[in-house]
Amino acid sequence: MDGSNVTTSLAQPMQVNGLSKSYGPVKVIEKLDMHVDPGDFVCIVGPSGAGKTTLLRCLSGLMPATSGEVRVGGKVLTEPLAEIGVVFQDYRGSLMPWMRTLDNVAFPLQGRGVPKAEREERARKCLADVGLENAAHQYPWELSGGMQQRVAIARALAYDAHILLMDEPFGSLDAQTKMGLEDLVLDLRRRLKISVIVVTHDIDEAVYLADRVVVLSGKPSTIVDTVDVDLGPERDQIRTKSDPKFFEYRNRVMDHIMR
Amino acid sequence: MAKSPHKAALRAHAFRGFLMAWWLPVLAVVAWYVLSDSSTSFYFPPLSKILAVLWRDLTDGPLLGYMFVSLSNMAVGLALAILIGVGTGLYIGDHAKVRQAAMPMLNFLRSVPPAAIVPIVIIALGIGAAPKIFIIAFTCLWPILLNTIDGVRGMPEELSDTARAFRIPRGLTYRRVLLMASLPQIMAGIRVAIAVALVLMVISEFFGASAGLGFYINENKQRFAMVETWAGTILIGVLGYVLSAVFLQIERVTLRWYFREAGAQTG
Ligand SMILES: Nc1ncnc2c1ncn2[C@@H]1O[C@H](COP(=O)(O)OP(=O)(O)OP(=O)(O)O)[C@@H](O)[C@H]1O
Ligand SMILES: [Mg+2]
Numbered sequence: 167m168d169g170s171n172v173t174t175s176l177a178q179p180m181q182v183n184g185l186s187k188s189y190g191p192v193k194v195i196e197k198l199d200m201h202v203d204p205g206d207f208v209c210i211v212g213p214s215g216a217g218k219t220t221l222l223r224c225l226s227g228l229m230p231a232t233s234g235e236v237r238v239g240g241k242v243l244t245e246p247l248a249e250i251g252v253v254f255q256d257y258r259g260s261l262m263p264w265m266r267t268l269d270n271v272a273f274p275l276q277g278r279g280v281p282k283a284e285r286e287e288r289a290r291k292c293l294a295d296v297g298l299e300n301a302a303h304q305y306p307w308e309l310s311g312g313m314q315q316r317v318a319i320a321r322a323l324a325y326d327a328h329i330l331l332m333d334e335p336f337g338s339l340d341a342q343t344k345m346g347l348e349d350l351v352l353d354l355r356r357r358l359k360i361s362v363i364v365v366t367h368d369i370d371e372a373v374y375l376a377d378r379v380v381v382l383s384g385k386p387s388t389i390v391d392t393v394d395v396d397l398g399p400e401r402d403q404i405r406t407k408s409d410p411k412f413f414e415y416r417n418r419v420m421d422h423i424m425r
Numbered sequence: 426m427a428k429s430p431h432k433a434a435l436r437a438h439a440f441r442g443f444l445m446a447w448w449l450p451v452l453a454v455v456a457w458y459v460l461s462d463s464s465t466s467f468y469f470p471p472l473s474k475i476l477a478v479l480w481r482d483l484t485d486g487p488l489l490g491y492m493f494v495s496l497s498n499m500a501v502g503l504a505l506a507i508l509i510g511v512g513t514g515l516y517i518g519d520h521a522k523v524r525q526a527a528m529p530m531l532n533f534l535r536s537v538p539p540a541a542i543v544p545i546v547i548i549a550l551g552i553g554a555a556p557k558i559f560i561i562a563f564t565c566l567w568p569i570l571l572n573t574i575d576g577v578r579g580m581p582e583e584l585s586d587t588a589r590a591f592r593i594p595r596g597l598t599y600r601r602v603l604l605m606a607s608l609p610q611i612m613a614g615i616r617v618a619i620a621v622a623l624v625l626m627v628i629s630e631f632f633g634a635s636a637g638l639g640f641y642i643n644e645n646k647q648r649f650a651m652v653e654t655w656a657g658t659i660l661i662g663v664l665g666y667v668l669s670a671v672f673l674q675i676e677r678v679t680l681r682w683y684f685r686e687a688g689a690q691t692g
Contacts, residue, residue: 226590252590259583264605264682273601274591307686325591 175205177328177361178239185234187220193386194220200380202361209372210365212382218365222333226252251327255334257318261306267317268302274325292324312343332364345403373415381422390422470652479656495637499626502561510566514573515603539564552633560629565618572614576607609683612676623665
């Protein structure tokens with residue numbers, strides 16, 4: 167864990183207490199406890215169908231838990247907060263095809279009543295943060311998958327969220343684009359001092375990104391292990407991924423998932 | 426300069442498309458014109474005569490004024506139907522409980538044949554523009570309303586999740602998310618409504634009217650003035666064609682993102 171984040175991050179801490187979620191009679195998540203300190207990068211790993219999207223919808227306030235609670239900054243979460251920005255699993259479906267990129271990014275600020283000039287300036291800045299300053303006037307469907315995903319990230323950043331929730335953000339991208347975006351998110355977290363929570367089924371990705379990996383398994387899903395990843399704050403696609411410690415963490419997580 | 430052969434090719438392509446789309450209608454009109462020219466049948470007067478009368482009544486008769494009366498009834502009726510249909514459609518589509526309660530009634534009202542209500546409405550609202558506008562609005566409402574409801578229901582869940590996650594206020598969500606997401610369906614509903622409105626515009630003027638295209642046709646029919654009756658009918662046919670062509674253009678512009686997105690995903 168990188169303790170230095172705690173003092174500098176603007177993010178509120180997040181605390182999950184005994185969270186369970188059922189769809190009708192079907193239990194998906196069972197008594198989940200975890201916490202995300204300000205500035206933490208936490209990855210939640212679980213196989214497909216483990217309830218990752220379900221969990222993320224609970225953590226974002228989009229869906230109430232069946233029992234248990236999520237606290238953000240000490241307050242129980244009952245609805246989506248301005249503190250939390252979400253990047254959805256299906257970025258294609260979450261960008262508005264009738265809005266240009268700039269407008270997609272600025273739209274949440276319009277909802278907050280920010281004047282047009284100001285929100286566009288902010289949107290432009292966030293597009294630059296994700297390396298898309300030149301795509302402001304294009305429509306989402308004119309962009310590649312990786313670029314669309316970056317627009318979705320820019321939108322969450324423009325919203326001024328201090329906690330970024332991402333649902334398998336790089337799942338459907340090619341390996342190279344994926345690595346680029348992983349490093350982008352690591353860099354954003356460092357520069358903007360935000361907390362990031364990523365749910366993914368990709369074990370390598372989770373270990374590479376996270377300060378802490380939370381492993382979900384079983385039916386219903388529960389936390390079977392929490393792995394503190396001590397690979398330092400600086401990560402490098404080649405060096406980190408060939409570090410013996412990386413393999414150790416990866417194998418430990420895989421062990422739980424395969425079982 | 427380098428571009429001009431390309432442009433010429435494009436123009437040739439467009440011209441060929443134009444020919445492909447138009448040779449049959451043009452041929453039909455020419456055939457009609459030629460074949461009917463020596464007609465002495467009372468019911469099928471020569472097209473040349475019909476067109477002459479159409480021109481006369483448009484430039485020197487009541488027809489232009491009638492056209493204005495009819496079209497303004499249709500425009501007001503259609504506008505009301507769009508306003509009410511889209512407004513309530515977005516609301517009903519967005520509220521599952523309201524939808525459950527309202528659908529049976531909507532399905533019943535929709536299946537009332539519009540022509541059947543014409544006499545009742547005219548008795549209730551008297552003559553003048555009001556009953557005609559009401560009939561047009563009532564009939565146009567259903568395709569627009571039901572399509573809007575379908576449009577909202579068909580909206581990807583990610584979009585409503587996005588609006589909620591980013592705390593977009595209700596009004597803004599309706600205007601910039603729900604409305605836009607269901608716009609393709611809404612436009613399809615309006616396209617149907619325009620065709621229906623044209624029919625109702627004419628039929629509503631068969632009763633208790635003293636002006637309008639329907640009145641013109643009906644009155645001339647009762648006087649056995651076949652040439653005028655034909656002239657009115659042709660004018661309505663042309664109007665219908667022009668209206669749907671104009672609407673198609675409006676649809677192309679407002680739904681540009683929709684067609685292009687579909688193209689981008691398949692191609
Ligand atoms: N709205 C719902 N109603 C009923 N069951 C649901 C609903 N959403 C998800 N489920 C079920 O809950 C379980 C977990 O679904 P969820 O989408 O959260 O999994 P996931 O881990 O995100 O999967 P993936 O990796 O494929 O995205 C699945 O068995 C799914 O069928
Ligand atoms: Mg999922």
